[in-house]
Amino acid sequence: MSYKLHEKTWQIIKDETKKSKTVIVPLGSMEAHGPHNPVGSCYILAESCSKSVGEKTKVPITPVIPFGVSDPYQNFPGTITVSSNALSLYVKEVSYSLVGSGFKKIIFFSAHGGNNLSVLRELALELRETEGTLCPVVHLWGVLSQLVEPGLWGEGIVPGHGGEPTTSVIQYLYPELVKVDEIKANIVKNPLKGFKTMSHDSHKLNGVIYNIPLLAEEITQNSATGNPTRASKDIGRVLYEKLVEHLTDFVIKIEKLDD
Numbered sequence: 001m002s003y004k005l006h007e008k009t010w011q012i013i014k015d016e017t018k019k020s021k022t023v024i025v026p027l028g029s030m031e032a033h034g035p036h037n038p039v040g041s042c043y044i045l046a047e048s049c050s051k052s053v054g055e056k057t058k059v060p061i062t063p064v065i066p067f068g069v070s071d072p073y074q075n076f077p078g079t080i081t082v083s084s085n086a087l088s089l090y091v092k093e094v095s096y097s098l099v100g101s102g103f104k105k106i107i108f109f110s111a112h113g114g115n116n117l118s119v120l121r122e123l124a125l126e127l128r129e130t131e132g133t134l135c136p137v138v139h140l141w142g143v144l145s146q147l148v149e150p151g152l153w154g155e156g157i158v159p160g161h162g163g164e165p166t167t168s169v170i171q172y173l174y175p176e177l178v179k180v181d182e183i184k185a186n187i188v189k190n191p192l193k194g195f196k197t198m199s200h201d202s203h204k205l206n207g208v209i210y211n212i213p214l215l216a217e218e219i220t221q222n223s224a225t226g227n228p229t230r231a232s233k234d235i236g237r238v239l240y241e242k243l244v245e246h247l248t249d250f251v252i253k254i255e256k257l258d259d
Contacts, residue, residue, distance in 0.1 A: 163226015
């Protein structure tokens, strides 16, 4: 039996929600990830990961919501960004449709972070209050970064946007999409005097990180901040398999919870 919701008839969905009321909604984005990675890197992870977890758990998945809030990267060609309000309304109506179909647990698999996460968390609280729906918000790259063993890439490699673990994972999933001859260490500018810039919205002062949003081009020429020079398909395979294993266990435990 297919785990893809769009391949099921409405009668099958009605019958299946009598036994399991859990569904996975993947969300991606289209934004620049350096000169070597495709702009759809977050879309690719959301699609691949939801399919892998769906196959293992048989929990149904919806098609990927492709676009996210990517304002900081909007001046790099290929970035497609929507407003927080637009994303919120879209996902809200999708979610209420799923609730109307009988689902009581909606697991958001968002590969994109940023404002996607704040939108989803706010919606999750609303659905909990109005419908009693449980809506875990899972940031896929965020979960993956917590599964990385210390020192995996050796000294001097700082994970970051367009660097690691993105490059290794995309090399594993779709090696033909990564321009290996464009892989290089990225120089992050420090436009705020006295601060050490970590990302477009994180800047360190005296060991403390402050949130000061800037445009991506203010800190990097090619949209990337991480160092992908030690990326490899083998590392990507290990990380991806760890992620799928962890999320499979997570989804099974969520599915077993009382409604």
